[in-house]
Amino acid sequence: MLTEQGDAAGRGPGLVLTGERTLPGVEVENYWFRRHEAAYSALLPFCTGAVVLEAGCGEGYGADRLAGVARRVVGVDYDAATVAHVAAAYLRVAPVRGNLAALPVADGAVDVVACMQVIEHLWDQPGFLAECARVLRPAGTLLLSTPNRLTFSPGNTPLNPFHARELSPEELVDLVTENGFTPTRRFGLRHGRRLRRLDQRYGSLVDAQLAGPAETWHRTLRRDVAGVREDDFELGRDDLETSLDLVMVAVRTPR
Numbered sequence: 001m002l003t004e005q006g007d008a009a010g011r012g013p014g015l016v017l018t019g020e021r022t023l024p025g026v027e028v029e030n031y032w033f034r035r036h037e038a039a040y041s042a043l044l045p046f047c048t049g050a051v052v053l054e055a056g057c058g059e060g061y062g063a064d065r066l067a068g069v070a071r072r073v074v075g076v077d078y079d080a081a082t083v084a085h086v087a088a089a090y091l092r093v094a095p096v097r098g099n100l101a102a103l104p105v106a107d108g109a110v111d112v113v114a115c116m117q118v119i120e121h122l123w124d125q126p127g128f129l130a131e132c133a134r135v136l137r138p139a140g141t142l143l144l145s146t147p148n149r150l151t152f153s154p155g156n157t158p159l160n161p162f163h164a165r166e167l168s169p170e171e172l173v174d175l176v177t178e179n180g181f182t183p184t185r186r187f188g189l190r191h192g193r194r195l196r197r198l199d200q201r202y203g204s205l206v207d208a209q210l211a212g213p214a215e216t217w218h219r220t221l222r223r224d225v226a227g228v229r230e231d232d233f234e235l236g237r238d239d240l241e242t243s244l245d246l247v248m249v250a251v252r253t254p255r
Contacts, residue, residue, distance in 0.1 A: 056118030188243025
């Protein structure tokens with residue numbers, strides 16, 4: 001289902017907001033969108049001049065961001081309406097409909113695979129990583145971001161119904177190491193100073209947003225969410241266990 005523009009019901013430009021993905025241009029979704037943008041920005045240097053495949057490109061805003069520095073970006077998504085939207089909205093991206101369990105590109109065809117806030121949705125994470133290793137050239141790069149299970153869903157059951165398996169920092173390391181990759185950099189994404197002040201005001205800015213549907217939010221919360229910027233988030237290498245999202249760079253392990 002496609003829509004013309006964003007509105008208060010949670011529809012973003014071109015695609016419906018279902019809760020499975022974030023969208024640009026939706027005021028009440030702005031916090032999550034900017035949080036995702038911060039991870040893309042941190043990983044841009046690893047895509048410079050590269051042929052990049054984004055696995056699970058969603059609405060396409062991230063693939064387009066990568067296309068600003070990459071030689072070529074292929075965006076793969078299973079949903080046909082999403083692929084059609086990316087083709088119309090982001091001319092720098094080559095969208096392809098495909099299953100992440102069988103990526104629709106040849107062996108050794110790409111320099112970088114980016115998988116941003118997607119791996120937690122997959123039932124067969126080892127199988128997906130095997131596909132990433134297959135399509136990457138020797139010593140190719142894997143870029144991952146995913147919610148930190150320890151802070152996103154403190155128990156063992158994901159709070160998000162669209163998530164199959166969330167990962168802690170060490171679980172993520174074990175997963176990629178056991179499936180063909182060597183981690184080279186690990187970061188934790190967390191709130192910067194301005195968002196920490198909002199956390200003090202609300203107890204938790206995230207919990208305040210999740211406490212009820214957006215139409216029930218106080219106007220102050222709506223204003224604060226709409227005002228979140230990409231640079232309100234920080235990435236660091238310390239204390240990954242308390243970070244909000246995990247961001248990893250890994251290289252394909254030589255066979």
